[in-house]
């Protein structure tokens with residue numbers, strides 16, 4: 282198949298069965314993996330539809346400029362449409378968005394203006410207001426406004442919904458998706474509900490957003506609004522693309538639960554997806570655990586790709602700094618050290634000790650490796666199997682000094698190194714060393730790590 286331009290490759294993304302994260306859930310869980318779109322997100326679909334509908338309506342004319350406030354993915358879709366159709370693009374973005382998203386838009390030739398996140402949508406500095414102002418000032422410019430432009434939900438009504446219905450042969454009982462502008466959930470759910478009256482839709486919202494309370498009480502509660510980190514879902518406004526009549530339930534998901542689930546999707550299912558995918562799956566599985574029956578089938582929409590979050594949810598330091606690291610079962614070197622009693626004394630030999638005395642000590646203490654110390658410093662190591670080979674080769678070394686046969690020192694690690702980091706450093710031969718708070722040196726072997734993991 283030959284395509285006339287990249288935008289013709291949008292859509293027909295695959296449905297993939299979850300195999301691990303669905304444990305304990307009756308029924309089947311499928312995900313629709315939207316990063317297969319050329320801009321790596323589902324937003325390609327609505328971006329092209331907004332542009333083409335504007336062309337048809339005569340709002341967007343040849344040589345025009347597309348201006349949009351975007352969390353990045355819509356910008357990518359618009360940029361691809363702009364390239365294919367010859368329009369310039371200017372995007373405004375909130376400064377909480379990933380740096381990767383900004384760089385990606387620049388990479389496809391767009392101009393990007395970064396605006397503050399924590400200001401109200403009416404504030405002239407907000408990314409909504411800056412986009413509107415540029416639209417007023419720049420002649421022959423088009424402001425798609427993905428929040429209120431109904432081509433957004435229609436794109437999903439025309440493509441995402443029918444693809445899911447076709448690929449499941451109509452065997453779908455539940456649909457779940459995050460809600461930001463609302464276009465993907467509203468358009469897809471509307472189509473699916475027109476095919477199946479019993480279809481249940483579950484919208485995923487964030488803490489800090491107004492949707493869930495508005496659906497349940499009809500109240501737009503400003504007290505629900507506070508800054509959160511998850512990108513793409515939840516809002517402090519009610520976009521026209523959110524059709525509350527086709528969204529049956531809302532579930533709120535925390536930034537942390539979403540981040541942890543995003544990493545699990547990559548590691549356990551091989552789905553290297555974006556942060557709001559973690560929100561969608563965490564919330565959808567929470568609903569599914571309680572409500573799905575044998576024979577039910579849920580489809581969860583996964584909006585975008587993991588590359589856009591390498592500096593955030595896929596970065597261990599970032600996760601730790603935000604208190605999001607999911608290593609409940611994985612402690613640190615500190616825990617191993619603390620579990621040893623106060624009388625712990627590292628078994629060591631000196632460079633000048635006789636090799637046969639070192640062997641006797643290792644036997645007596647039942648250790649297979651031992652650091653070599655000199656003037657309070659670790660200067661080398663002995664390991665039993667290497668030593669054995671050397672003695673077989675030359676039995677006389679038994680009577681010589683340790684310094685003549687010792688190997689390199691074991692590596693020192695930081696006291697707060699996590700067990701997953703430690704286990705990647707400890708190899709079959711060599712343990713690692715760590716200084717505790719009292720500057721005593723401890724040795725940590727593979728056995729210590731295994732014992733700590735299973736404690």
Ligand SMILES: Cc1ncc(COP(=O)(O)O)c(C=O)c1O
Pocket residue numbers: 324352353354355459460461462463464465466512513514555557558584585
């Ligand atoms: C990463 C990501 N997830 C989810 C959404 C929400 O989708 P929608 O705007 O269709 O509600 C968006 C939209 O910006 C997004 O970029």
